[in-house]
Amino acid sequence: MGWREAWHLGDVAFGELSFQAVYAFRMGNVVPATSARALVPKAERRVTQSKVVVSIVLGLLAVGAAAFLHRGTAFSNALFGVPIPPTVLDTGVLTGVLTLDAAFLWWTGLQVIPALLSSAVLPVLEPLPIDAVTFRRAATILYLRLFDVPILTVLVVTPVALGLALGPAAGVAIFPGVVASVVFSLALSLLTGRFFVRRIQGARGGGGGSVVRWTLLLLWLLPSFAILGFVTAGTRFLFLLTDLAGGGASVARDLLYVAYPVPFALLSGVAAHGTAGAGLDPGAAIAVGAAVVGYLALTGWAGVWLYGEIRELGHLPVAPTAPGPLTSHRLRPQSAPRAVLTKDLRIASRTPGYAFLLLLPILDAVALGLLTVVDAPQAAAARSLALGTVTAAALLATFFGPAFFAIEVLGYSYGRTLPMRDRSVVLGKTALIALIYLVASVIVLVLASIRVFEPLLFAAFVAAELPAVVAGAFVEMGWLFRRARTSGLPVANLYSGGWIAFLIAIPGLFVAGAPLLVYHFIGLPGMALVALAELAVFAPFALGGSE
Amino acid sequence: MAAELLPDDATPLRIDGLTVQYGERRAVSALSVTVRPGEIYGLLGSNGAGKSSTIKAVVGLVRPVGGRVRVFGRDTVTDSLRTKAEIGYVPETSMLYDALTPREFLEFVAGVRRLDPATATARAQTYATAFRLDSEFEEPIVSLSNGTRQKVLLIAAFLHAPRLLVLDEPLNGLDPRSVRIVKDLLRRYVVEGGRGVLFSTHTMEVAQELCHRVGILDGGVLQGEGTVPELRSRIARGDASLEEIFLRLTREDEGLPDAVALLGER
Numbered sequence: 001m002g003w004r005e006a007w008h009l010g011d012v013a014f015g016e017l018s019f020q021a022v023y024a025f026r027m028g029n030v031v032p033a034t035s036a037r038a039l040v041p042k043a044e045r046r047v048t049q050s051k052v053v054v055s056i057v058l059g060l061l062a063v064g065a066a067a068f069l070h071r072g073t074a075f076s077n078a079l080f081g082v083p084i085p086p087t088v089l090d091t092g093v094l095t096g097v098l099t100l101d102a103a104f105l106w107w108t109g110l111q112v113i114p115a116l117l118s119s120a121v122l123p124v125l126e127p128l129p130i131d132a133v134t135f136r137r138a139a140t141i142l143y144l145r146l147f148d149v150p151i152l153t154v155l156v157v158t159p160v161a162l163g164l165a166l167g168p169a170a171g172v173a174i175f176p177g178v179v180a181s182v183v184f185s186l187a188l189s190l191l192t193g194r195f196f197v198r199r200i201q202g203a204r205g206g207g208g209g210s211v212v213r214w215t216l217l218l219l220w221l222l223p224s225f226a227i228l229g230f231v232t233a234g235t236r237f238l239f240l241l242t243d244l245a246g247g248g249a250s251v252a253r254d255l256l257y258v259a260y261p262v263p264f265a266l267l268s269g270v271a272a273h274g275t276a277g278a279g280l281d282p283g284a285a286i287a288v289g290a291a292v293v294g295y296l297a298l299t300g301w302a303g304v305w306l307y308g309e310i311r312e313l314g315h316l317p318v319a320p321t322a323p324g325p326l327t328s329h330r331l332r333p334q335s336a337p338r339a340v341l342t343k344d345l346r347i348a349s350r351t352p353g354y355a356f357l358l359l360l361p362i363l364d365a366v367a368l369g370l371l372t373v374v375d376a377p378q379a380a381a382a383r384s385l386a387l388g389t390v391t392a393a394a395l396l397a398t399f400f401g402p403a404f405f406a407i408e409v410l411g412y413s414y415g416r417t418l419p420m421r422d423r424s425v426v427l428g429k430t431a432l433i434a435l436i437y438l439v440a441s442v443i444v445l446v447l448a449s450i451r452v453f454e455p456l457l458f459a460a461f462v463a464a465e466l467p468a469v470v471a472g473a474f475v476e477m478g479w480l481f482r483r484a485r486t487s488g489l490p491v492a493n494l495y496s497g498g499w500i501a502f503l504i505a506i507p508g509l510f511v512a513g514a515p516l517l518v519y520h521f522i523g524l525p526g527m528a529l530v531a532l533a534e535l536a537v538f539a540p541f542a543l544g545g546s547e
Numbered sequence: 548m549a550a551e552l553l554p555d556d557a558t559p560l561r562i563d564g565l566t567v568q569y570g571e572r573r574a575v576s577a578l579s580v581t582v583r584p585g586e587i588y589g590l591l592g593s594n595g596a597g598k599s600s601t602i603k604a605v606v607g608l609v610r611p612v613g614g615r616v617r618v619f620g621r622d623t624v625t626d627s628l629r630t631k632a633e634i635g636y637v638p639e640t641s642m643l644y645d646a647l648t649p650r651e652f653l654e655f656v657a658g659v660r661r662l663d664p665a666t667a668t669a670r671a672q673t674y675a676t677a678f679r680l681d682s683e684f685e686e687p688i689v690s691l692s693n694g695t696r697q698k699v700l701l702i703a704a705f706l707h708a709p710r711l712l713v714l715d716e717p718l719n720g721l722d723p724r725s726v727r728i729v730k731d732l733l734r735r736y737v738v739e740g741g742r743g744v745l746f747s748t749h750t751m752e753v754a755q756e757l758c759h760r761v762g763i764l765d766g767g768v769l770q771g772e773g774t775v776p777e778l779r780s781r782i783a784r785g786d787a788s789l790e791e792i793f794l795r796l797t798r799e800d801e802g803l804p805d806a807v808a809l810l811g812e813r
Contacts (some may be wrong), residue, residue: 038570103665200648201689209685272791329672329684331654336597339658341645343651350646388673417606420659 006134010141013121015040015143018047020121030038043152054108055153058101062154063098066161069272084238085277090166090264092238094174098261102181103152104441105147109189111354112146113196136311143186143310143394151182158408166272176292177264180299183262187302190309192242192270196500210349217355234356245279258291259286267292336420340428341435357403358436361396364391369447379452386448387461391516393440395466397433398472398512402501404429412545426542430473437469439461455493464524465515468531470513471538476504478542511538557584559743559789560605561713566613567600567767574600575767577614582711584741586805587733589748589758591793597683597767599639602715605745606636618711632660635704639715639747641696645689649680649699652688653706660707674702692719701729712736712744718753730757751790753789761789766796 019040069090076084084092122139132137144151158178163171203213244253256262266288270278280288334342348354368389415425445458515531555561560582567575575597592598604610605616605626605640616623618630650671655804657667675681678698683691686752697720704712712733718726731745733744733759748754754761755775762772771778771792779785787795794800 078683112718201687203687329650329668329675329681330664331650331657331662331667331671333654333657333660333667336659336661341656341659343647343655346651347644347646413608414638414644416608417631417634417636417638418656418659420629424659 002134003137006137007141009125009130009134009138010145013125013138013192015044016121016124016146017116017146019043021424030508035325038521041457051147051149052100052106052294054150058104058150058153059157061100061104062158062161066165069162070165082239083240084244085245086273087266087269087276088242089238089276090170090272090346091265091278092241094162094177094265094268095241097158098174098264101158101178102185102261105150105154105182105185105189106192106358109185110145110192110356113193116143116146117193132311135188136307139310140307142493143190147186154178155181156535157410162268166268170268170272174268176296177261177267180264180295181261183299183302183306189265189305190306194309196352201354203350210435212347213349213406217352217359218313243431246278248279249281249283253279254287257288260291263288263291263295275490283321283485300459307432335425337427337431340420340425341431344428344432354403357400358410360400361393361436362397362443365444366395367449368392383454385459386444386452386458389448390441390458390465391513393444394437394469394507394512394516396506397437397440398469399505400435401429401473401476401508402480402504404432405484423432423543426474426477426481430470430475433473434466434470437466449534460503460524461527464528464531465512466531467528467535468512468515471531472508472510473536474538474542475511476508478538479504479507481542491506550688550691551581553581555617557619557741558582558617559584559586559619559741560588560705560713560745561596561617562601562605562614563605564614564616565616566600567597567612568612573767575611575764578764578767578769580612580762580769580772582743584743585589585758586735587739587744588760589746589761590764591751591754591761591789592764593750593797593799596764597796598764599715600767601764602639602713602745602747605713609630631708633710634768635699635707635709635712636719637697637704637712637714640695641687641700642697643696646685648685649675649691649702652699653703656703656706656716662707670708671702673813674705678702680754694722694725697721698725701773705732710740710742712742712746714744717746717749718750719742723743728807733757737801743748751788751793755789763796764792765799771796 072086073087121142125138155175155178158493159171160176161171162174200213200216203209239543241256244250244256247253257266266278266280270280275285277461331341344354345358348358367383390392441462445455445462449455511534515532516525519527558581560580562580563577565575565578566573574595578597578601580588580590580601590598600609604611605618605623607623607630621630621633623630636710644655647655653667653671657671657711661671674719675684678701680695680698683695689695692698697717701717704714716767718729721729730753732747733746736742737744746754760772760774761778763770763778771781773781775789775792778789778796779787782792782795784791784795791800794803
């Protein structure tokens with residue numbers, strides 16, 4: 001059998017994967033009371049929509065960066081207030097683009113791989129008389145189809161946009177870097193996905209297991225940290241690059257120039273504007289050249305490794321840690337909303353996609369809190385930054401709200417057979433969102449207090465916003481439950497269900513954000529009043545009339 | 548006592564004219580079945596006969612388009628929380644929270660069912676030891692075999708000592724020892740407290756051995772119901788096995804010798 005047969009097999013497997021990712025029948029979801037014939041195209045449409053959403057983000061990133069660089073140093077001078085040589089500016093911005101491309105694709109892979117494994121599409125093919133080469137090709141095609149539109153967007157839009165903005169040479173020069181970013185992200189997704197299955201999903205419960213799992217999960221946040229880092233510290237990176245480029249030969253400069261993906265970005269910058277101002281003395285140029293060659297070799301090796309290892313996805317065992325002695329059968333039942341909250345935290349501790357959602361607002365708070373301590377020049381600025389970070393925590397926690405409902409898809413049907421009110425689930429999920437907001441807020445305010453000690457103001461701000469966060473969560477959960485009850489369709493994983501989750505998050509964000517908008521006009525009391533009014537309006541929507 | 552003479556609140560399960568439909572396809576048609584106190588009622592049928600759809604309607608996973616289902620007199624649609632509190636359910640496929648361990652899953656179920664810690668712990672310990680689940684009690688469910696997952700579901704079904712057990716192919720994947728335990732458990736379970744069991748299976752031997760009465764479904768319609776002797780008299784064969792009764796009532800015996808002969812030729 002050849003590539004043609006492999007494509008056919010991969011196509012069939014991808015259809016099934018889309019179906020399972022959306023409807024999760026293998027996880028126990030029940031068939032919606034509609035024609036089963038309509039479900040398959042609907043599932044494929046949902047997955048395509050999600051790919052398009054990811055691709056739009058990646059495309060906008062490339063086009064936005066190209067448009068920014070097209071305006072060049074005049075724009076950057078006006079924006080940053082300091083002159084930055086064009087090559088250095090290109091290098092800094094394109095480093096950000098390549099990093100974000102890789103991080104975003106890696107993050108997408110982390111979301112998708114658990115769905116790929118739980119759908120069991122490859123094990124279904126295992127017993128069939130398919131030769132090893134064809135099977136591997138089919139598995140590769142299946143894996144690539146998870147990312148196809150986003151990958152094509154990165155590979156095509158980035159060089160083309162850059163070519164149009166900075167000239168064809170810059171567009172061509174960025175292409176190796178784009179390829180490297182794509183291959184690295186796909187390989188990292190597989191590598192970390194395997195690690196997840198073996199070390200986290202299969203980890204025992206009880207004892208200190210949850211501490212170990214949460215610690216390991218922090219490793220999974222590296223890609224999101226890369227995203228976060230560039231969003232929050234991109235300007236500082238640009239200034240650092242400018243300083244090192246203009247500061248003559250130094251070990252720090254050379255180390256930065258060979259760190260991935262800087263050499264690829266530098267290549268494109270040099271192709272567009274030459275070496276002026278880039279600090280590329282012969283030694284640095286050789287180092288950059290060697291780094292490019294080295295990374296391209298690593299890209300080739302990663303591609304070969306990926307092709308060789310991808311077959312394992314067909315029979316990846318969930319390998320539990322060595323069975324240990326049972327210490328106790330003790331059960332500690334909790335009230336229904338607390339039971340839902342505890343269950344979600346436990347599921348998140350073995351499901352990196354959800355752990356990410358819990359930890360991102362908290363890590364964002366840590367990063368920005370530290371920035372406040374280090375960077376804010378005056379107490380007033382530190383205060384504004386701290387309150388802004390609390391605002392970000394509130395909005396992030398609310399934005400990811402719909403995803404916490406998605407946890408219900410795991411065993412959703414069984415949950416519906418239990419004597420549990422929808423209200424209990426809504427309260428459990430809302431408590432989770434409020435908890436994330438409070439933990440993130442407390443962290444940032446404790447850090448900010450090192451700089452500016454105003455505990456009463458900070459506590460009042462957090463407390464005034466809390467009802468709005470709860471109201472925003474109520475809007476999202478109330479809507480999701482109505483939708484789930486009418487269509488029988490839970491929002492599945494974030495990739496396949498991202499489109500709906502995104503739509504439902506928008507009104508939640510408006511509700512959570514409204515008091516923050518009025519804060520500057522009518523102060524804390526007004527903010528608290530608006531938040532409480534929202535809570536009074538939306539609590540009945542989510543909690544009333546549910547069985 | 549005849550089913551119609553039983554008071555509603557003493558009847559574990561009364562299904563009247565149940566109709567379940569998926570889009571254009573009708574899975575169950577005007578089905579009426581009663582599970583009496585102290586009775587294990589077997590629901591038999593071929594693939595797609597409507598057994599699981601009936602069970603899903605009983606436990607609230609599917610909303611019927613017609614008819615009523617009452618559990619100890621309470622309607623499963625209008626009073627679903629109370630009826631769910633009375634039911635212990637084992638689904639056909641192992642619908643579980645894969646990322647939890649059996650202990651964590653049972654703790655969640657016990658919380659939702661408002662069990663006190665001492666009772667929940669004692670019952671979990673009893674059943675886990677009986678099913679030899681101790682060594683897997685702290686392993687994530689995703690890493691467990693099908694049979695072990697089925698044991699977890701059985702323990703969850705028994706955990707709150709329900710008055711009605713609804714079991715959809717509960718012996719699937721179980722080892723012989725556990726099958727024996729479940730059968731003995733069910734026989735003893737229905738002796739006290741007016742409890743009842745609705746039990747679906749493909750295995751005629753199990754149904755014949757375990758069930759007080761059986762109902763035979765075909766195409767979503769009840770083709771026959773009663774004790775095995777009553778069904779024998781219906782097909783006028785005093786020595787017929789339940790399998791023969793089933794094949795006759797569902798008319799699945801038509802063309803059966805030809806099909807077997809055809810396979811023999813291949």
